[in-house]
């Protein structure tokens with residue numbers, strides 16, 4: 115064998131030199147921080163003098179410690195990629211909003227952008243014409259006006275969620291894991307907007323399949339979780355992550371692409387197809403110059419993006435609420451006073467229920483699903499307050515630190531809905547406040563890439579959480595503690611699976627739901 119003829123000495127020398135090169139590269143920030151500067155000698159924001167290859171679990175804790183040490187704007191290398199991390203509301207506004215023309219691109223992550231999404235799906239698109247076009251296509255189906263057109267369906271899905279939880283929970287006798295029920299609620303809403311359909315019943319196999327794909331997406335697309343994203347030589351080698359990414363790309367096409375083809379066949383045959391996002395995409399395909407990858411990735415990630423995020427926040431609410439019976443009680447008193455016990459709350463009731471609204475905002479603050487938002491990327495060199503941020507730097511919004519700042523929130527580590535009880539603004543309105551210290555939270559990101567689904571997300575969260583509070587008392591199980599520290603997922607976070615008993619508050623639940631049955635709008 116040729117290999118056996120290489121002297122041991124040569125192998126040892128190779129290992130020694132490679133380790134030395136790698137070691138020097140890992141420590142190169144010591145030097146780079148001294149030599150990288152703009153024309154006026156402004157250096158990079160401060161930060162650790164070592165390159166990291168990844169931070170897999172709970173990266174927000176490291177961000178919190180680094181923000182305390184290096185300040186509100188620090189820099190860090192993940193492998194070959196330079197990041198800056200924003201941990202202050204004023205810096206977030208100055209960079210992401212005021213200078214949005216420079217701070218609104220995306221880094222081309224190897225796993226998320228190149229392997230799974232092929233650079234498509236809005237979230238992975240670099241800043242420019244294509245992104246603008248695709249974002250416009252999405253935005254028009256989720257404007258407040260568009261939502262009014264399907265608000266009854268969102269309301270209906272909230273009723274059905276409560277109904278199935280009541281029935282399967284045998285009136286509070288059988289403990290339930292809420293994941294599947296709230297996941298279906300969020301999925302049905304997105305399926306309606308995207309394809310004009312809903313899953314037929316709680317056993318529909320599409321629910322488990324869609325939730326599985328959303329979970330896999332969250333696991334594979336952590337901001338700092340994959341060394342292969344930041345260390346290029348690994349990209350030339352086959353790896354488990356790449357294999358999973360390729361499979362996920364194919365699975366998304368199999369599930370969502372096949373639905374697109376069926377919808378297109380109906381259109382081609384001149385059959386009735388309800389107004390929905392995918393119908394618009396197909397009809398405008400030529401005008402918008404959308405290829406097959408665009409169609410699949412736009413519709414798949416639009417649908418999937420609105421599932422785990424919304425279902426995650428509802429699950430965090432349910433994980434928290436048994437520990438705060440006084441909060442549930444006060445919300446229920448408010449609901450009973452304003453809505454009464456003859457019907458479930460509707461979207462119109464929201465303005466008259468400030469405490470329920472405050473609970474939702476507080477859950478979004480203490481359990482934002484994306485502690486690091488989705489990193490932006492600079493498209494030009496920029497100098498901010500004497501600190502140089504080169505073109506191509508990835509920019510992380512450190513929501514964990516922002517949401518636990520004692521300058522902005524009194525007693526920030528406690529769950530206290532009262533802090534929002536006077537806040538009459540929606541999250542979308544709050545994001546536009548000129549004084550950022552009054553902004554409610556940063557859960558939906560910031561600037562030109564702020565979540566375009568924010569209006570529909572707010573509507574859904576309101577309906578789901580107000581319906582749950584109106585309907586049930588929530589009981590945790592004595593032998594099954596619920597962790598509020600750990601979570602699943604690397605990009606979007608959801609609580610570790612838990613069970614509760616959902617006990618109907620009284621007999622009124624049964625009569626309020628008596629006309630609510632599973633139905634089908636249209637099938638694909």
Ligand code: HEM
Pocket residue numbers: 235236237238249252256416419420421423424427483484487488489490557558559560561562563564565566567568570571
């Ligand atoms: C509670 C639910 C949701 C949360 C917390 C959430 C959060 C986020 C965040 C943090 C971003 C990145 C923003 C940035 O780059 O600054 C984002 C982007 C995005 N979200 Fe959401 N989202 C939610 C629901 C939805 C829904 C329901 C939809 C679809 C209707 C949606 C579609 C998108 C899309 C397409 C992007 C990419 C925008 C771009 O890159 O320009 N999201 N979301």
